[in-house]
Structures are given as structure tokens and as C-alpha cells.
Amino acid sequence: MNYEFFIAKRIIGSKAYKSSVSAPIIKIGITAIAIGIIVMLIAIATGLGLQKKVREKVIAFNGHLTINNYDTNSSNESEFPVATEQEFYPNFNTVAGVKHIQAVATKFGVIRTETDFEGTVLKGVGKDYDWSYLEDFLITGSVPDYSNELHNEVLISSYLANRLHFKVEDSFQMVFGKDNIEDPPFIRQFKIVGIFSSGFQEIDKTFMIGDIRHVQRLNKWNPNQIGNFEVFIDDYNKLREMDTKIRAATPSNLNTQTIEEKYYTTFEWIKIFDNNTYGIIAIMIIVAGINMITALLVLILERTQMIGILKALGSSNWSIRKVFLYNATYLICLGLFWGNVIGLGLLFIQQQFSLLKFPDPEQYYVSVIPVYMGLDHIILLNIGTFVACFLMLMIPSVIITKISPVKAIRFE
Structure with missing residues (x-):
């Protein structure tokens, strides 16, 4: 006892x-x-x-990792295209733990209205884009469908909508510059089908989302050329380990960057x-x-x-x-x-x-x-x-x- x-x-x-x-x-x-x-x-x-x-x-709008060309460009605009003919695309089967991979491209432009203008980046996405990550941040409207013909439907942030007094179904013009500043700029007409708010001002004031084919045409790229790949993984805690594996599984002319490296300060x-x-x-x-x-x-x-x-x-x-x-x-x-x-x-x-x-x-x-x-x-x-x-x-x-x-x- x-x-x-x-x-x-x-x-x-x-x-x-x-x-x-x-x-x-x-x-x-x-x-x-x-x-x-x-x-x-x-x-x-x-x-x-x-x-x-x-x-x-941050991950919803950027992925856990990005795959792009080696370059010194630190801006949000895609300058050097990456070919989509890669062994790891559209299905990254060579590395276990990769959930999804999608192709995107970005182009800086200026939204112009009768009374205001605002600089922003058009993030072009295609039919492989996973909208499930972004739907949680959609406050009004719906997500566009880019699986068929090219159209002008876009998503903008509530930050831009409030500054420019936009609402769903409104249309606007966006001006894109050319390499030769003496040439007249490109002008594209877009229609707002949805408004999102991530609450992350660095993202909301920077990006709007549209069809990747607009960016390809503005940059005079082929349909098989994109700005970079966004990679989503199953377990965030294995981010560095997955970065090493994904880098080893990609060609030597391509670089990988984790979300922690891209948004280091945050x-x-x-x-x-x-x-x-x-x-x-x-x-x-x-x-x-x-x-x-x-x-x-x-x-x-x-x-x-x-x-x-x-x-x-x-x-x-x-x-x-x-x-x-x-x-x-x-x-x-x-x-x-x-x-x-x-x-x-x-x-x-x-x-x-x-x-x-x-x-x-x-x-x-x-x-x-x-x-x-x-x-x-x-x-x-x-x-x-x-x-x-x-x-x-x-x-x-x-x-x-x-x-x-x-x-x-x-x-x-």
C-alpha cells in the first residue's frame, strides 16, 4: 500500500x-x-x-515558393520570360509534398480615370490558377474564368477600389509603357468582376489580377512564355527542406525563392x-x-x-x-x-x-x-x-x- x-x-x-x-x-x-x-x-x-x-x-498571393530566371530585377514586374516546357510543369511529380504549381506573369501599369490615376501591377494568371486560396479574401463579386477565350475581367483590391471609387461591373482603362519611351503606350480596357481584401496593404496596393494572356501580348511573348511559377506545398514547416529539393529538381538556369526570402521583413x-x-x-x-x-x-x-x-x-x-x-x-x-x-x-x-x-x-x-x-x-x-x-x-x-x-x- x-x-x-x-x-x-x-x-x-x-x-x-x-x-x-x-x-x-x-x-x-x-x-x-x-x-x-x-x-x-x-x-x-x-x-x-x-x-x-x-x-x-502572403502565401495565398505568392505561393510558398517561386521559380524564375536568375536576374537582378527586384521589382514586381516580370522582365525575363520562363518557358512553360519544363519537366516539373504542369505537374510537379518529382518532389513529394508539392501541392500545386501555377504559371503567372506581372506587368506594371497605371489605372486611369477621368479624375484620378493609380499605379499598380497587373498579375496575369491562367487556367491553372488555384482560386481556392484567394476566395477567402473575396468581399464582393466573383472570380473570373480564364480557361477559355481571352477577356478583360479582373479582380482589384478594396484598397484600389476605395481610392478610385470603383465597384463591381465598373470598367476602366489601364496604360502600359513600352521599352521605347517615345512610342505611344499600350491602353487596355478592363472590367471589374470582383473585389478582394487581404488586409495586407503591401499586397492590396500593389496587385490586381487579370488574364495572363494580356501580359504575354504586352511583353510580346509567346503563349508558352510566362514570368514565373508559384509553388504551393503541403507543410509550411518543411519550407526550407522543400526549397532545397525543388531547387535540385529544376534546371540550373532557374532560381527558387521562398516566401520568407521574398517578404523577409514581414x-x-x-x-x-x-x-x-x-x-x-x-x-x-x-x-x-x-x-x-x-x-x-x-x-x-x-x-x-x-x-x-x-x-x-x-x-x-x-x-x-x-x-x-x-x-x-x-x-x-x-x-x-x-x-x-x-x-x-x-x-x-x-x-x-x-x-x-x-x-x-x-x-x-x-x-x-x-x-x-x-x-x-x-x-x-x-x-x-x-x-x-x-x-x-x-x-x-x-x-x-x-x-x-x-x-x-x-x-x-
């Missing part, structure tokens, strides 16, 4: 324990752990949610949230641990006579320490339970009803505070908190070894 566990259970279940001097301090310790778990859950869920949301926005910014989250976790665990140490010390002092009697009856120091560690384990688990119930409940409410919003959506690229947390994060957080608090409680339990049985029995 595990008599240490039996004694710990009797202590926890006794009425004297619940109305003792240590009861308020124990409640404070439990509350500290619960609050710590709540704060840590919110910190991790919002940090991961924001990172995931920003990544999804991805470095969202990585800062990891450091903030780690800091919050460390602080909360330390605070919860200190409160539990205080509770255990008070509990030990309150049970000094019991410790003396157990020692007099032949119990070892470790056996008596186990009694109090069992007791502390119960308190930690109680705090973890209520912390998870309240914390996960708050996250669920935010996920379902989007009650909390950013005061400045443009600064964070999203309007609603996003939350995301997998089961593995929850399990690891609880295990890590439990282990850290338990190890911290090993320190005050050493006091039991210093208590003399004779003095402890006389202690009042």
Missing part, C-alpha cells in the same frame, strides 16, 4: 485542512497557476494565430512574437512556482507535529516529502484544470464570435485578433508547467529533512 498517497489524500479531504490557516494561501497558489495557464494559453494562441494568418495572406517581424511568448511563459511559470512554494512552506509548517510523529514512527525523510509532494501535485493539477477550462473557453469564444479586434488593423495586417492552438501545444504547455512547478517544489520540501522529531512533536 502506498501510505504516503493515503496520508496525502486524508489531508486533502479533511475539513480541518479546508478551514486551516494555510487554506487562503493554498487558494492563492491554485489561482496563480490557473491565471498563469490562462495568460500562457492566450499568449501562445494569439501569437500563433497572428503568424498563421499573416502567412496565409516574416522577421512576426518571429518577434515567439520571443514575447517565451518571455510571458517564463514569467508566468516563475510566478506560479513561487506561489506554490509559499503554499507548500505554510503547509509544512502547519503540519510540523505530524512530520515529527511520522519520523518518530520510522518514516524516512523522502517518504514524508512524498506526502507533501502528492499534496502539491493535487494543487497544481487543480490549478491547471481550471486554467485550461477558462483559458480554452475564452479562446473558443474569440474564435467563434471575433469579439476582440485590433485598433489599427493596417499595423497588424488583420482586423480581428486571430487565435490558433493545436492539441500538441496545449499538452506540451501543461506538461511543461507541471514539471517546472513540481521541480521548484522540491526545494522547499528539503526543509522536512531538517525537522527534529522531538522538537516537531512539541511544536505548537
